[in-house]
Amino acid sequence: MATHAPTDALRVRELTPADVPLLKAYWMNLTASDIDRLSLDPAKIPSRLAQIERYLQATGTPYRTRTSDLLIWELNGAAIGMSSLRNIRFGEYGEIHLHVVEPACRRRGYGHRFFVKSLEEYFRRFELNLIVCEPSSRNPGPNRLLQKLGFTVTRTYRTIPSDVNREHDVNHYEITAALVKAAADAIVS
């Protein structure tokens, strides 16, 4: 797998039934080190599988009615990752998550580009004022990605940031549409 090239086609799009096996395999095949790095509670991971079906059922429904959403990251026609937005309050707020599910595609310059595209789409769909991202303070990948895009840690605190996590220290990032525009403008295509 090569690194990002200007000829690559990057698209964020709605989930389809064809994506479901890839996403389920991602959650079912996490290694012990993945589980540790993501601060997951292994007993709670199966809830993600049922949730993928709920995301699928929600496709095509009005954005105003969605309290969570998922976007597939498609590279040159192949799904390689995803972003979800949870606890959405339309017109106000959402909490974003990010995963390059194909390990061979990590650290090749794709994640930060797809993440910005997801942020742009979520701000558009849900007319938000603020998106929050709270990766584990011990997980270098998302923290480095967020900081590369110019986003800053406003506080570090101990919490259970989503239904599949155990309690751990998270870095809290607050992302506005203006910050996303600046990040998008700074990305070299």
Ligand SMILES: CC(C)(COP(=O)(O)OP(=O)(O)OC[C@H]1O[C@@H](n2cnc3c(N)ncnc32)[C@H](O)[C@@H]1OP(=O)(O)O)[C@@H](O)C(=O)NCCC(=O)NCCS
């Ligand atoms: C975190 C993740 C989404 C980043 O996507 P990616 O495609 O690897 O990121 P990019 O290639 O765009 O890299 C963005 C920056 O982060 C850095 N980075 C990415 N992964 C890193 C890691 N594991 N350790 C240190 N730096 C890392 C890159 O080096 C780059 O910084 P640089 O340009 O200054 O060198 C991806 O690695 C991933 O899905 N990891 C496993 C799941 C996970 O941790 N998800 C986050 C849950 S909160």
